Amino acid sequence: MKTFALGLVALLALPAAANATAFSNGGFETGTTPGSFSTVNAGGADISGWDVVSGSVDYIGSYWQAGEGARSIDLNGNGIGAIAQTFDTFIGVKYVVDFLIAGNPDGTPTLKGLDVAATGNAAAQFGFLTTGNDKNSMGWLSKRYTFVATGTSTTLSFTSLDQSAYGTALDGVNVAAVPEPATWAMMFGGLALVGTQMRRRKTALSFA
Numbered sequence: 001m002k003t004f005a006l007g008l009v010a011l012l013a014l015p016a017a018a019n020a021t022a023f024s025n026g027g028f029e030t031g032t033t034p035g036s037f038s039t040v041n042a043g044g045a046d047i048s049g050w051d052v053v054s055g056s057v058d059y060i061g062s063y064w065q066a067g068e069g070a071r072s073i074d075l076n077g078n079g080i081g082a083i084a085q086t087f088d089t090f091i092g093v094k095y096v097v098d099f100l101i102a103g104n105p106d107g108t109p110t111l112k113g114l115d116v117a118a119t120g121n122a123a124a125q126f127g128f129l130t131t132g133n134d135k136n137s138m139g140w141l142s143k144r145y146t147f148v149a150t151g152t153s154t155t156l157s158f159t160s161l162d163q164s165a166y167g168t169a170l171d172g173v174n175v176a177a178v179p180e181p182a183t184w185a186m187m188f189g190g191l192a193l194v195g196t197q198m199r200r201r202k203t204a205l206s207f208a
Helices: 002-018 181-206
Strands: 037-041 051-060 072-074 081-088 094-103 111-118 124-129 141-148 153-160 168-178
Touching: 051 153, 094 111, 094 124, 094 153, 111 141, 111 168, 124 141, 124 168, 153 168
Parallel strands: none
Antiparallel strands: 037 051, 051 072, 051 081, 072 168, 081 153, 094 141, 094 168, 111 124, 111 153
């Protein structure tokens, strides 16, 4: 009985959580119009949903081929930069972060790198070799990072590892729970229905 009650509480909580602070703007398509590109310093609010939390980044418009859509990020503006976004999560649930990386082809190092981290989880490093690529053919690659939520909100961050003004390019960030919250709702709903049927059967047998 207690298990079913907890399941129903979780089910009822899903819509409210899902409509609170959801992950957004993973393609960097909304925000101040960057033109060719614009440099955003720590504390700047040019990129909707994201904070530049250290150094500076370049908000790329038409300067090079985006991984998707029309905009992307160079994690190095005048030097090493980092961006982060905080969004609602469910404690103990696994999340998959898919994203695209490339590298600024205008300067060294040719091997670019970034660090991805989520609250309460180990960070992971990813690299990209710019050899053979240019602004019209960036060679975007798909990468994946996973984490398990340790709180009702999680901060996801991307930090450059490049000591230059030519950093790792980032685009197409997508965050998804495994399984999706809608699946949990169906699971909880099914468990509640089974529990109700079992209680009815037990009651009928008691009066037989």
